[in-house]
Amino acid sequence: MSRKPFVGANWKCSLESLGEVDKLLEQLETAFAPADAPDIKDELDVCVFPPYVFLERVRRRLSSGFLVGSQNAWDAVAGYKCTGVTTAKMLKELGCHWVMLGHSDRRNTLGETDALLAEKVGMCLEAGLSVNLTMGETKEQRDSGKALDTLILQLSTVVPSVAKDAWGRIALAYEPVWAIGEGAQPCDPEEAQRIHAALRAWIRDNVGAEAADACRILYTGSVNEDNASKYGALPDVDGFIVGRAGLDSKKFISICETLLESKKAGSS
Ligand code: PGA
Numbered sequence: 535m536s537r538k539p540f541v542g543a544n545w546k547c548s549l550e551s552l553g554e555v556d557k558l559l560e561q562l563e564t565a566f567a568p569a570d571a572p573d574i575k576d577e578l579d580v581c582v583f584p585p586y587v588f589l590e591r592v593r594r595r596l597s598s599g600f601l602v603g604s605q606n607a608w609d610a611v612a613g614y615k616c617t618g619v620t621t622a623k624m625l626k627e628l629g630c631h632w633v634m635l636g637h638s639d640r641r642n643t644l645g646e647t648d649a650l651l652a653e654k655v656g657m658c659l660e661a662g663l664s665v666n667l668t669m670g671e672t673k674e675q676r677d678s679g680k681a682l683d684t685l686i687l688q689l690s691t692v693v694p695s696v697a698k699d700a701w702g703r704i705a706l707a708y709e710p711v712w713a714i715g716e717g718a719q720p721c722d723p724e725e726a727q728r729i730h731a732a733l734r735a736w737i738r739d740n741v742g743a744e745a746a747d748a749c750r751i752l753y754t755g756s757v758n759e760d761n762a763s764k765y766g767a768l769p770d771v772d773g774f775i776v777g778r779a780g781l782d783s784k785k786f787i788s789i790c791e792t793l794l795e796s797k798k799a800g801s802s
Pocket of ligand 1: 544713714715716754755756757775776777778779
């Protein structure tokens, strides 16, 4: 395993009360701390992405092996003191390790552009955060044969914001927009591998071999405890971002264990 596998739980805004948050945190601690097993978090980066308002609580209550990430950061105009903004520096100060940028909820529903995301990526890296950059094509873009072109545009716009030695702090998440959420069909694993390999090859050709080897590429879209092994076995899939299954501690640990087993089997 040249790259450390990564699994992130994107809570979106599914939990809205402190009681719900505390309950899930307790369940995660129990699920990830079996007395008779080595700590899976030593071999796998496990990160939870709560909403801003719960970050402090999650960071304080979860044991130190878990990573904590923000679902967003906002630094629209550098140096401008903007109302209602949470900056990358604030997130770093709070003890966050990761920040998720570019989820389709923010690109397609809230209109975040590649140029804005490029700016945010640069600021987050500069503040010392690692960046989970989510990118993906819509159904229309896929149906018109533009899936890869769309992804390369999303990626290439952000590349100037990433220093050559910072690619180890980037985890791209391939998120076919048509594959996320209730009722969606996950992307066929072979197709996910084809896309991940193409993205890695693009980074190799346009940034360099070290960057391509260091950068993790995650799959996101209807990952669950039953299909995780199919993706985990793929050489260019370094882990997952999970939505719904990340709200259930038993499903979440099962996905983490399955990924790790698949990666170990693949490297032996
Ligand atoms: P899902 O969500 O795993 O519930 O499909 C993924 C996401 O939107 O990040």
